[in-house]
Amino acid sequence: QFSSLVYRVYATWPFLPSCHLQPPPSVLTENRLYNIHLYDNIMMWCRRSSFPLKRVVGRCLSSLGSDPICELASSTLRYGPSSTSEVGHDLAYMNAKRILLFVDPHVATMDPFDTVVSSIEQHAPAGHVLDIYDKIRVEPNNDSFKHAINFMAKQTNNHGSYDVVIALGGGSTIDTAKAANLYTCYPPDDFYDYVNPPLGKGLPVPGPITPLIAIPTTSGTGSETTGVAIFDDVPTKSKTGIAHRRLKPTLGIVDEDNMKSMPSSVAKYSGIDVLCHALESYTAIPYTARPSGRPASPILRPAYQGSNPISDIWSLHALRECSQYLPRIVSDPAEDVEARAKMCLAASTAGMGFGNAGVHLCHGMSYAVASQVKQYWVDDYPKLNSDEENGHGLVPHGLSVVINAPSVFRFTGNLDKSDPLQKYSADRHVECATILANARLQRRGNTGQEIPSQRAMRDQPGDALANELLELMHELEIPIGIRSLGYSEADVEELAKGTLPQHRVTKLSPRQPVDLKELTKLFKEALDM
Numbered sequence: 001q002f003s004s005l006v007y008r009v010y011a012t013w014p015f016l017p018s019c020h021l022q023p024p025p026s027v028l029t030e031n032r033l034y035n036i037h038l039y040d041n042i043m044m045w046c047r048r049s050s051f052p053l054k055r056v057v058g059r060c061l062s063s064l065g066s067d068p069i070c071e072l073a074s075s076t077l078r079y080g081p082s083s084t085s086e087v088g089h090d091l092a093y094m095n096a097k098r099i100l101l102f103v104d105p106h107v108a109t110m111d112p113f114d115t116v117v118s119s120i121e122q123h124a125p126a127g128h129v130l131d132i133y134d135k136i137r138v139e140p141n142n143d144s145f146k147h148a149i150n151f152m153a154k155q156t157n158n159h160g161s162y163d164v165v166i167a168l169g170g171g172s173t174i175d176t177a178k179a180a181n182l183y184t185c186y187p188p189d190d191f192y193d194y195v196n197p198p199l200g201k202g203l204p205v206p207g208p209i210t211p212l213i214a215i216p217t218t219s220g221t222g223s224e225t226t227g228v229a230i231f232d233d234v235p236t237k238s239k240t241g242i243a244h245r246r247l248k249p250t251l252g253i254v255d256e257d258n259m260k261s262m263p264s265s266v267a268k269y270s271g272i273d274v275l276c277h278a279l280e281s282y283t284a285i286p287y288t289a290r291p292s293g294r295p296a297s298p299i300l301r302p303a304y305q306g307s308n309p310i311s312d313i314w315s316l317h318a319l320r321e322c323s324q325y326l327p328r329i330v331s332d333p334a335e336d337v338e339a340r341a342k343m344c345l346a347a348s349t350a351g352m353g354f355g356n357a358g359v360h361l362c363h364g365m366s367y368a369v370a371s372q373v374k375q376y377w378v379d380d381y382p383k384l385n386s387d388e389e390n391g392h393g394l395v396p397h398g399l400s401v402v403i404n405a406p407s408v409f410r411f412t413g414n415l416d417k418s419d420p421l422q423k424y425s426a427d428r429h430v431e432c433a434t435i436l437a438n439a440r441l442q443r444r445g446n447t448g449q450e451i452p453s454q455r456a457m458r459d460q461p462g463d464a465l466a467n468e469l470l471e472l473m474h475e476l477e478i479p480i481g482i483r484s485l486g487y488s489e490a491d492v493e494e495l496a497k498g499t500l501p502q503h504r505v506t507k508l509s510p511r512q513p514v515d516l517k518e519l520t521k522l523f524k525e526a527l528d529m
Helices: 002-012 025-030 036-048 052-064 083-094 111-123 142-159 171-185 264-283 309-331 337-357 361-372 385-389 397-402 405-412 422-443 454-459 461-475 489-499 516-526
Strands: 076-079 098-103 129-133 164-169 212-216 228-233 238-243 251-254
Touching (some): 076 083, 076 337, 083 111, 083 164, 083 212, 098 111, 098 142, 111 164, 129 142, 142 171, 142 228, 171 238, 238 361, 251 337, 264 309, 264 337, 264 361, 264 397, 264 422, 309 337, 309 461, 361 405, 361 489, 361 516, 405 422, 405 461, 405 516, 422 461, 489 516
Parallel strands (some): 076 251, 098 129, 098 164, 164 212, 212 251
């Protein structure tokens, strides 16, 4: 490995005299520009040092691995009021006779469920069969995923494959449907074969899966547009997931009417998740600086590529809409039709943004916060008896994300001036802070308030974004600091360790390294803020 490194740096560094070094066999046979693990170690060493030579070597290594290509992968979207009623026509077009509907048990008692079933009965092909699975767990875990997988696999083995899968509910329902669909179509040797490393092997999806139609009933996760399914891993007390482009729904139906009965607290925490999707994807490491570099084949390009010109469009749209309409939908989710329409579309556009750029530390840290909480509950979210018996509470996903965000953005927005990404990161943090500040003034009628000057923001870009986010959290009455969830200094180390497995997202932070030491500092700062 060291000889490979010497060759690669020497052969590409213009300041060194020419030589006749031949690349080691590993360079030729791998057809890769560098060994990823070696690169990570060298980059960590370079970024921590102030010695100029090391910084130059670090920049050389960065340029060696640059991926000049980005791409957009997303589901087909259908957007508009009453669009749910068209789902039966889709089934007729697909000639789908065996249909499996995943539905949240609470949603199964409401109008969106009646609309879906009625449309299927009226328009699906004659002789169709509709099976319903309603054992969805809010914030699914490995056990609830396995339960859904076993149900779908058993039905398939006994009665034949399904022609289409429908998911009606929030992100928990859609993610559960994705997992059950994948594991039924391509049963692995072990449950963790498809799970993201380091907890699992991260094996690619072998081929196409059964078409999935996702119909969200919350304006939050954007799961109707992404190829990601997230779950709590109970044995390791961490959160992880499965990610592959083939998991994307074939069609996402985004219908504001489905959010009419959404409780205010659900609107709040699902909506703040949208905001964080937008902020994290826009402030993530640029795709050209992604550590893994250009893949040998486009099929191997990761779903989470880093911030890029395509994702930026969707992320900024979601950020602007959220900053304006999130307080309104929280105030009146049932009657504010405009806010509902804007927020459910923002959830999808944010999904298109982060589904291709990725998220970073806010989400990476949230998984430990959500999976290790003991006794915390939010009104309007179900209490599960099994969780109470096991001494486990429930932190809504959006809350577990945003409660870390001020600490994170102070970290990611304040890079060392010698870091090649310093200006890029600072500019993006300032732009996000400015959008939030302008929306804040607009909501408050421009009375007695001023936006911090651009100069002040540029002096402390991380603080600027963190402060604006705290303003919004106070306005929405969102808890500040993870101490409010029952955590203390004694829990910080375990929270940091629980975040380490989130390599897929922590690597997208514009500031590196993100190791146990840095994560411990971030969680300490997140206790109170």
